[in-house]
Amino acid sequence: MTERQRTLWERIVQAARAAGTASIVYETDWLGWLPFGQYQWFQCNGKDVGDLPAGWALSDVKALEAAGRLHRTGEWKDPEYSEHEKIFFTIGAPAADVV
Numbered sequence: 001m002t003e004r005q006r007t008l009w010e011r012i013v014q015a016a017r018a019a020g021t022a023s024i025v026y027e028t029d030w031l032g033w034l035p036f037g038q039y040q041w042f043q044c045n046g047k048d049v050g051d052l053p054a055g056w057a058l059s060d061v062k063a064l065e066a067a068g069r070l071h072r073t074g075e076w077k078d079p080e081y082s083e084h085e086k087i088f089f090t091i092g093a094p095a096a097d098v099v
Contacts, residue, residue, distance in 0.1 A: 001067060005060045007053040009069055012042060013091060019045040022091045024070070026061055030083035038083065061087075068092050 001009070012024055021044065028040040040058065042049035064070045070089040078084040 015044040015049040
């Protein structure tokens with residue numbers, strides 16, 4: 001794991017512990033005008049996970065998933081707006097004791 005992925009992982013676990021859940025949602029959406037573009041964020045119990053490392057990307061999320069830190073439980077894509085989607089995860093080892 002890279003340092004950025006480690007930091008991302010730590011922030012996700014902190015948010016889940018604070019919320020008392022092992023569930024987390026990755027969300028992405030396009031704001032539709034410049035200079036703003038495609039945004040991405042994590043939510044836990046409907047609250048944004050803050051203080052994520054600069055430059056993190058979906059590839060970092062996929063690396064956490066490949067390492068068994070995140071387990072995909074579902075996906076949703078807006079049928080009317082393809083740029084808006086969500087990926088649902090539960091937190092895996094070694095932080096399965098999140099709650």
